[in-house]
Amino acid sequence: xxxxxxxxxxxxxxxxxxxxxxxxxxxxxxxxxxxxxxxxxxxxxxxxxxxxxxxxxxxxxxxxxxxxxxxxxxxxxxxxxxxxxxxxxxxxxxxxxxxxxxxxxxxxxxxxxxxxxxxxxxxxxxxxxxxxxxxxxxxxxxxxxxxxxxxxxxxxxxxxxxxxxxxxxxxxxxxxxxxxxxxxxxxxxxxxxxxxxxxxxxxxxxxxxxxxxxxxxxxxxxxxxxxxxxxxxxxxxxxxxxxxxxxxxxxxxxxxxxxxxxxxxxxxxxxxxxxxxxxxxxxxxxxxxxxxxxxxxxxxxxxxxxxxxxxxxxxxxxxxxxxxxxxxxxxxxxxxxxxxxxxxxxxxxxxxxxxxxxxxxxxxxxxxxxxxxxxxxxxxxxxxxxxx
Ligand SMILES: [Zn+2]
Numbered sequence: 256x257x258x259x260x261x262x263x264x265x266x267x268x269x270x271x272x273x274x275x276x277x278x279x280x281x282x283x284x285x286x287x288x289x290x291x292x293x294x295x296x297x298x299x300x301x302x303x304x305x306x307x308x309x310x311x312x313x314x315x316x317x318x319x320x321x322x323x324x325x326x327x328x329x330x331x332x333x334x335x336x337x338x339x340x341x342x343x344x345x346x347x348x349x350x351x352x353x354x355x356x357x358x359x360x361x362x363x364x365x366x367x368x369x370x371x372x373x374x375x376x377x378x379x380x381x382x383x384x385x386x387x388x389x390x391x392x393x394x395x396x397x398x399x400x401x402x403x404x405x406x407x408x409x410x411x412x413x414x415x416x417x418x419x420x421x422x423x424x425x426x427x428x429x430x431x432x433x434x435x436x437x438x439x440x441x442x443x444x445x446x447x448x449x450x451x452x453x454x455x456x457x458x459x460x461x462x463x464x465x466x467x468x469x470x471x472x473x474x475x476x477x478x479x480x481x482x483x484x485x486x487x488x489x490x491x492x493x494x495x496x497x498x499x500x501x502x503x504x505x506x507x508x509x510x511x512x513x514x515x516x517x518x519x520x521x522x523x524x525x526x527x528x529x530x531x532x533x534x535x536x537x538x539x540x541x542x543x544x545x546x547x548x549x550x551x552x553x554x555x556x557x558x559x560x561x562x563x564x565x566x567x568x569x570x571x572x573x574x575x576x577x578x579x580x581x582x583x584x585x586x587x588x589x590x591x592x593x594x595x596x597x598x599x600x601x602x603x604x605x606x607x608x609x610x611x612x613x614x615x616x617x618x619x620x621x622x623x624x625x626x627x628x629x630x631x632x633x634x635x636x637x638x639x640x641x642x643x
Contacts, residue, residue: 280440280443280445281445282446283440283444283445284331284335284443284444284445285327286324286327286442286443287442288307288308288326288327289307290305290306290307290326291305291307292304292306292322295313295314295315297313297315297361300315302315302316305322305325305326306326306350307326307327307329307330307350308330308347308350309329309330309333309350309351310326310329310330310333310351310353311350311351311352311353312326312329312353312354313352313353314354314355314356314357314395315355315356315358315361316355316357316395318395321355321395321401325353325401325402325405328402328405328444329353329405329409331446332405332406332409332410332446333409333413335434335448336409336410336413338446339410339430339433339434339448339505340413340414340430341515341518341519342413342417342518342522345417348416351389351391351412352390352391353390353391353393353405353409353412354390354391354392354393355394355395355401355405356392356393356394357394357395358394358395359394361394362394365392369387369390369392370387382400382404383396383400383404384405384408386408386409386412386415388415389412389415389416390412391405391408391409391412393405393408399439403435406434406435406437406446407431407432407434407435408431410430410433410434411427411431414427414430417522418522419522419523419524420520420521420524420527421521421526421542421543421548421551422521423474423548423552423555424476424477424478425474425497425500425556426501426504426514426517426518426555428477428478428494428497429497429498429500429501429504430501432451432454432494432497432498432501433451433498433501433502434448435451435453435454436448436449436450436451436452436454448501449502451498453491454494454495454498455495456495457488457491457492457494457495457498458498458499458575458578459579459581460495461488461489461496462575462576462579462581463581464488464492466492467496467572468484468492468493468496469568470564470568470571471564473496473497473500474553475548475549475552475553476493477545479545480493481494496575499574499575499578499579500571500575502574502578503570503574503575504560507570510560510561510567513559514559516559517559517560520559526551527539527542527551529558529559530554530555530558531554538550538551
């Protein structure tokens, strides 16, 4: 996308030129952090290994945006993950591995060595990357889009290391979509879970086109099921709905406590134990498979969120419509005032140009195809990765 280079140039010009700027912007985190950098020998090439407090990033990208700022971005993303999940900060037992390859060809070679016989599933990823058994593997798709992908997938990675029991996908994927929104202002980044242009557009289109997925079906789905909905617009509609569900659960005073308890119980390994004896047995047998999600998704929703699915869906759908301003007879794009306000501060948001007609031009979605095709079932279990 041609505008990307322009935006990045403008953004990084701000970053490079603002050494002394402090993150006074409320909730902003610095993009400049301390990290170690050394050579990483990979085949016949030499990349860089960038080690910050929580992340060890291996990269063959030569772009300064990646080499200078990806560690800071991921550290800021990590703090955002803790805010969103309610997990406590802990001294890291290990650094989380992230591979950011310079080209898709390099990414494909690395991916084949990691996933072996499952390569055909990953070959369909057209931009960005995935998280596999706690290892994030991306290629640099240019601009700040690579960071949007990294932010979503990094949440899957954190859950891999921190949760003793796997979350149902309606919760895990929702959390990941909450991590996608961010804004950059000079040398700082601020995450905006409830402001996500791509998911806003996805959700709005899904509602307008009557592609709403009923709650009972939505709750047992994963990303693979979303791909099988057919048209790409319907696939991303799943992510739009799951984002709205995540915002609703996070902000609604009736359901937020149950959401928090579910997350705390998953971290402590009490989630499966909360199920009925039969569900417990099956869940333990199925851990790490897609069938696990189908087994636990509805029982956990009933246990932690609501037994009244119909009543819940009425409120959730009304919330979703309000979220994308479909309950108002507005003739101007929703949230335009908010976005206009931010666009004066920063040249980009979520990989979109500030002046982009984001609400009427679905083609501006950058990271969506990546996330829509991520191999959901492969985000868990341990992975012995080589440092090259
Ligand atoms: Zn995901």
